[in-house]
Amino acid sequence: MRLALLAIAGVAGLGGLGACNPYLTVQSPAPPGRTARLDQVKNFWGLQRYRLELSRGVAIAITCEHGGPCEHMQVVSDDPAIAEVRSASLGVLQTSFDGEQTAAALVIVGKAPGQTRIHVREKNGSRDVVVTVIAPPAASAVVAAPAAATPLTAAR
Amino acid sequence: MRFVITAAPLGVTAALLAGSAAGSAGCAMGGAMHQATLVGQCAENDAACSRKHPLAPLAIGAHFHPDVSAEIAGTSTPNLRLESVAPDILSVEAGDLVGRQSGASAVLISTDDGSVVDFIHVWVAPVTQITLSRRDGERVSGTVGLAVGEDITLEPALWNGPQRLAGDQDLQWTVSDDHAVSVLRDGSAGRRRLRARAPGKATVTVGLGDSKATLEVEVVP
Numbered sequence: 001m002r003l004a005l006l007a008i009a010g011v012a013g014l015g016g017l018g019a020c021n022p023y024l025t026v027q028s029p030a031p032p033g034r035t036a037r038l039d040q041v042k043n044f045w046g047l048q049r050y051r052l053e054l055s056r057g058v059a060i061a062i063t064c065e066h067g068g069p070c071e072h073m074q075v076v077s078d079d080p081a082i083a084e085v086r087s088a089s090l091g092v093l094q095t096s097f098d099g100e101q102t103a104a105a106l107v108i109v110g111k112a113p114g115q116t117r118i119h120v121r122e123k124n125g126s127r128d129v130v131v132t133v134i135a136p137p138a139a140s141a142v143v144a145a146p147a148a149a150t151p152l153t154a155a156r
Numbered sequence: 157m158r159f160v161i162t163a164a165p166l167g168v169t170a171a172l173l174a175g176s177a178a179g180s181a182g183c184a185m186g187g188a189m190h191q192a193t194l195v196g197q198c199a200e201n202d203a204a205c206s207r208k209h210p211l212a213p214l215a216i217g218a219h220f221h222p223d224v225s226a227e228i229a230g231t232s233t234p235n236l237r238l239e240s241v242a243p244d245i246l247s248v249e250a251g252d253l254v255g256r257q258s259g260a261s262a263v264l265i266s267t268d269d270g271s272v273v274d275f276i277h278v279w280v281a282p283v284t285q286i287t288l289s290r291r292d293g294e295r296v297s298g299t300v301g302l303a304v305g306e307d308i309t310l311e312p313a314l315w316n317g318p319q320r321l322a323g324d325q326d327l328q329w330t331v332s333d334d335h336a337v338s339v340l341r342d343g344s345a346g347r348r349r350l351r352a353r354a355p356g357k358a359t360v361t362v363g364l365g366d367s368k369a370t371l372e373v374e375v376v377p
Binding site: 027028029031033034056057058059061084086087088089090091092105107109110111136 | 188189191228229230231241242245259260261262264266267270271272273275277
């Protein structure tokens with residue numbers, strides 16, 4: 001019986017790990033014909049990390065929340081030559097349990113095709129973003145593509 | 157479980173904040189974060205100015221002189237600087253945006269300490285056609301008649317298919333008979349003033365790479 005309770009507590013604790021980390025929200029749209037998409041990667045225990053697909057030359061604004069705007073946020077890219085991270089100032093208030101605070105924001109830019117990882121850390125947790133930077137379509141390739149393939153090619 | 161309680165969607169709040177900024181700047185190019193605007197540096201009554209085309213792609217090789225401002229609640233516009241994400245497509249030189257090759261690049265609008273206030277994706281396109289207009293915007297083509305001593309100011313426009321491109325370009329102006337017509341600079345990078353000097357005919361050609369526009373000028377006494 002005691003073993004079962006410990007197991008349940010362990011499962012609950014592991015499940016709670018995902019909830020004890022910050023959440024990211026996109027704040028800017030992708031330009032036409034380019035990609036800037038942030039998706040959650042979940043498993044049985046909940047949110048594990050984020051997946052960001054970004055075209056080269058494109059920027060995306062993201063806010064970090066953890067019961068309100070993230071506190072003492074630090075963001076690092078494993079390879080700034082592929083995806084660079086900048087702190088951002090988004091002059092809006094977000095409501096949390098502690099009242100209103102200015103949003104905590106960052107901007108990620110696609111510098112060169114490839115894959116890297118961005119680590120978002122704040123006072124009480126962290127979250128990883130796996131970033132894939134893709135090359136923009138060649139103008140001639142989009143024009144020459146068959147009709148059925150054009151939408152997918154052009155969407156990148 | 158998510159603990160965040162948001163009073164209003166951030167995008168809506170930011171859009172409301174940006175509303176007055178976009179309104180005050182007229183046809184401004186709004187940033188993706190709804191906090192900054194970018195327009196061309198032009199006089200209010202300059203009909204041919206690139207301020208009219210802030211959303212157009214920038215011509216390859218052309219310079220765009222931006223006028224950047226931001227409207228953020230509770231502060232005047234901080235010191236701002238521009239930075240291109242893909243300098244091989246679009247570079248920032250002495251505060252100007254310069255088109256380098258076809259494509260798109262985000263231009264980051266940052267404070268002195270590097271904090272991004274906003275960004276704008278700017279497109280760069282090749283020039284496929286050049287047209288000539290008077291200062292009032294009316295297109296000029298074919299033959300123009302001038303009396304000796306008369307002037308006409310011509311403003312070239314750069315096009316990529318049906319799209320007018322933004323930016324100032326250093327175009328090549330030539331005249332077949334400079335005794336009949338003189339081509340004078342008037343302080344603008346692209347604009348020229350034609351002065352009718354003596355009776356006769358001349359062909360004025362404006363060229364950029366493989367694109368060119370020609371105008372026949374007939375000068376009468």
